Amino acid sequence: MHRYKGTLTVAVLQERPLADEEIEELREAFTEFDKDKDGLISCKDLGNLMRTMGYMPTEMELIELSQNINMNLGGSVDFQDFVDLMAPKLLAETAGMIGLKELKDAFREFDMDGDGTITIEELKHAMLKLLGENPNRKEIEAVVREADNNGDGTVDFEEFVRMMSKN
Structure with missing residues (x-):
């Protein structure tokens, strides 16, 4: 991961x-x-x-x-x-037991325009806000690519849950 x-x-x-x-x-x-x-x-x-x-x-x-x-x-x-x-x-x-409510709340934080998907730009903004880090675009693209099961270039809620729940 x-x-x-x-x-x-x-x-x-x-x-x-x-x-x-x-x-x-x-x-x-x-x-x-x-x-x-x-x-x-x-x-x-x-x-x-x-x-x-x-x-x-x-x-x-x-x-x-x-x-x-x-x-x-x-x-x-x-x-x-x-x-x-x-x-x-x-x-x-x-800490290892993430509840659905926490995941929904987190997803809403990341999905800034509320369209039901997290884009590369939204993830970059969220990481800067949550972690205080400004990762480069290639790192963000790698995270999205790894989570993006349907290949649409974004992370939907189901993909987000899967990504956050992986060990």
């Missing part, structure tokens, strides 16, 4: 906010460990909570978290702090 494909996939996904279901999953887990219902969990409980959610933090990670929590958060974590700590882990876990 062309060198830009993985970078484009990451650029499309990295800005994704946590989904409502993910926040609800975090809330349920947090509530379970908030024994005295004061909206806070102790630093010690954080490691156990992470383990029940399937994350296996190393002792070093727990020490770093603990130091951060003790210095910045008074020795305990409220729900928002917990979300802030866990969001990167959840997003990293789901």
